[in-house]
Amino acid sequence: MGGGKTIGDVVLDLQGISLSFGGVRALQDVTFDVREHEVRAIIGPNGAGKSSMLNVINGVYHPQQGTVSYLGAKRHDVNTHEAAVQGIARTFQNIALFKGMSVLDNIMTGRNLRMKSGLLAQAFRLPSAEREELEHREAVEQVIDFLEIQAHRKTPVGRLPYGLQKRVDLARALAMEPKLLLLDEPMAGMNVEEKQDMCRFILDVNDQFGTTIVLIEHDMGVVMDISDRVIVLDYGKKIGDGTPDEIRGNQAVIDAYLGVSH
Amino acid sequence: MKKNRNLMILFAVLLAGLIAPLVTGASGAGFWVEVLLGGLMAGVLYSLVALGFVLIFKASGVFNFAQGAMVLFAALSVARMAEKMPLWAAMLMAVAIMVVLAFVIERLVLRPLVNQDPVVLLMATLGVTYFIDGFGQTVWGSDIYEIDLGIAREPVMILQSVFDGGILINKDDVAATAAAALLVILLALFFQKTKTGRALRAVADDHLAAQSIGIPLNRIWVIVWSLAGVVALVAGVVWGAKLGVQFSISQVALKALPVVILGGFTSIPGAIIGGLIIGVGEKMAEVFLAPIAVKAFDLAGGGIENWFAYVLALLFLLVLPEGLFGEKHIDRV
Numbered sequence A: 001m002g003g004g005k006t007i008g009d010v011v012l013d014l015q016g017i018s019l020s021f022g023g024v025r026a027l028q029d030v031t032f033d034v035r036e037h038e039v040r041a042i043i044g045p046n047g048a049g050k051s052s053m054l055n056v057i058n059g060v061y062h063p064q065q066g067t068v069s070y071l072g073a074k075r076h077d078v079n080t081h082e083a084a085v086q087g088i089a090r091t092f093q094n095i096a097l098f099k100g101m102s103v104l105d106n107i108m109t110g111r112n113l114r115m116k117s118g119l120l121a122q123a124f125r126l127p128s129a130e131r132e133e134l135e136h137r138e139a140v141e142q143v144i145d146f147l148e149i150q151a152h153r154k155t156p157v158g159r160l161p162y163g164l165q166k167r168v169d170l171a172r173a174l175a176m177e178p179k180l181l182l183l184d185e186p187m188a189g190m191n192v193e194e195k196q197d198m199c200r201f202i203l204d205v206n207d208q209f210g211t212t213i214v215l216i217e218h219d220m221g222v223v224m225d226i227s228d229r230v231i232v233l234d235y236g237k238k239i240g241d242g243t244p245d246e247i248r249g250n251q252a253v254i255d256a257y258l259g260v261s262h
Numbered sequence B: 001m002k003k004n005r006n007l008m009i010l011f012a013v014l015l016a017g018l019i020a021p022l023v024t025g026a027s028g029a030g031f032w033v034e035v036l037l038g039g040l041m042a043g044v045l046y047s048l049v050a051l052g053f054v055l056i057f058k059a060s061g062v063f064n065f066a067q068g069a070m071v072l073f074a075a076l077s078v079a080r081m082a083e084k085m086p087l088w089a090a091m092l093m094a095v096a097i098m099v100v101l102a103f104v105i106e107r108l109v110l111r112p113l114v115n116q117d118p119v120v121l122l123m124a125t126l127g128v129t130y131f132i133d134g135f136g137q138t139v140w141g142s143d144i145y146e147i148d149l150g151i152a153r154e155p156v157m158i159l160q161s162v163f164d165g166g167i168l169i170n171k172d173d174v175a176a177t178a179a180a181a182l183l184v185i186l187l188a189l190f191f192q193k194t195k196t197g198r199a200l201r202a203v204a205d206d207h208l209a210a211q212s213i214g215i216p217l218n219r220i221w222v223i224v225w226s227l228a229g230v231v232a233l234v235a236g237v238v239w240g241a242k243l244g245v246q247f248s249i250s251q252v253a254l255k256a257l258p259v260v261i262l263g264g265f266t267s268i269p270g271a272i273i274g275g276l277i278i279g280v281g282e283k284m285a286e287v288f289l290a291p292i293a294v295k296a297f298d299l300a301g302g303g304i305e306n307w308f309a310y311v312l313a314l315l316f317l318l319v320l321p322e323g324l325f326g327e328k329h330i331d332r333v
């Protein structure tokens, strides 16, 4: 899969990342990189530190040790907002949609950074602000079409079934037109059909928009199918890194997964 | 289900209280409508202040005890500056002052205390309350000041053809109510229809998710506190014009508290409807209930308006803890 796309340079480089919460060492000296246009999977048993890794990339957590380089430049501790400004978008393991808002409004918030009109222009509904709103509405409609959620535009997201909420979560992230997309278990809790749809969407995003994707997933079949390279974490340590085929044959990985049911 | 039943019972009680004076013949229809209108007009202002409260609570999780102090401070600013310039200019200047205040509070109080316990933040807003109260007096003085809106305070008779004796209302009350209602509607539209409105709602729903799509929390806080400041300003000017600008209007403004308990801390429609219920409820109680209490128990009978709202709120707390429109929190397990 992944067709004729060309994997590019390293866009994200993490060196010797260590992160602990009190006594809990969530990440220990983890080093890996992500290349442009690739689908990079992070796998590992529960509590291995996968989400923590995404949270470091996304500026939610700041590692005690290690360096993060993004787009060729060393990055100092950024906060989540700055990470978003730099083109990093994400979805959440526990869906974090804006429950009171419609699907459309949720996705529109993804355009927030790209909308420039000032507070007063919006308040007084100046033509410039109205025009901008329409333009971005257009972009959002494209995302909605892309993810095939046209029928649910006006529905408050809290009323949607779980699988669709996950899709809206992805839609909101896509609306940001990110360079780097972080997906935390986008298929968790889905049935086979929903998983297939989600796989297709992720691959399409990767193919059509060239978006670089870092993906956490428990379903091995899915991971091996759609990712270009895989990193394996266990108790906060990296125990494997390579193509799906390499990972399949890696003894440390096989050991880590023995006794862990998936 | 239980919530719905309780809600029905509450409404039945409120409704019964509302129409009792009519049914029992304690009041003529004209007078009753007059009291009702008076209550609604007072209620719109409560709604307005409660809205400021809800905005801040939703966006920053802060229970803003300083809302009443902000009302007084804004009214003082307008009253004193209007001595030296036209009223509209004084109001514009006061808006600017409230925005600056929002910046200062965000910078010096909210930002350093982010992620602290709600209790810490509550204490902080208590501090802010006393600061604003004192600072207002230091800068503007502590006498009673007047605000002249330039609207004649004459009562007018309306609907003489419908009701016997017509209905007496004050022109300035009507104007103030219209202004307050307009502001409420504009705010609601702003929330629904603009990018910043969406961002505000997003922050209210989920801080982390909002930040991760690039909504700047700090800016949202400034905007929310500024809006609360403007809301306080309008309420302060209206009350100030009516009662004189003095310390007691910060007490009146604290009626927003029972209003938000009634409407739910996170609900904008709740703030609006809660304000109206409290406004009408206390007027009705004052006019119709007080005389009964006086007769039956030989009481002095005054001051019902001062405590009725709180008792009503308490009743709601007992029966509907999350308020009329509050969200039930179902935690993910």
Ligand SMILES: Nc1ncnc2c1ncn2[C@@H]1O[C@H](COP(=O)(O)OP(=O)(O)OP(=O)(O)O)[C@@H](O)[C@H]1O
Pocket (backbone or CB within 6 Å): A021, A024, A025, A026, A044, A045, A046, A047, A048, A049, A050, A051, A052, A053, A093
């Ligand atoms: N904010 C936090 N405070 C304290 N401990 C945390 C925090 N976040 C994560 N941890 C701990 O760090 C470790 C790694 O957690 P993390 O969520 O990264 O695991 P994960 O690989 O995503 O697991 P799962 O597959 O269950 O999602 C766990 O022991 C977890 O309890």
Ligand SMILES: [Mg+2]
Pocket (backbone or CB within 6 Å): A050, A051, A052, A093
């Ligand atoms: Mg996780």
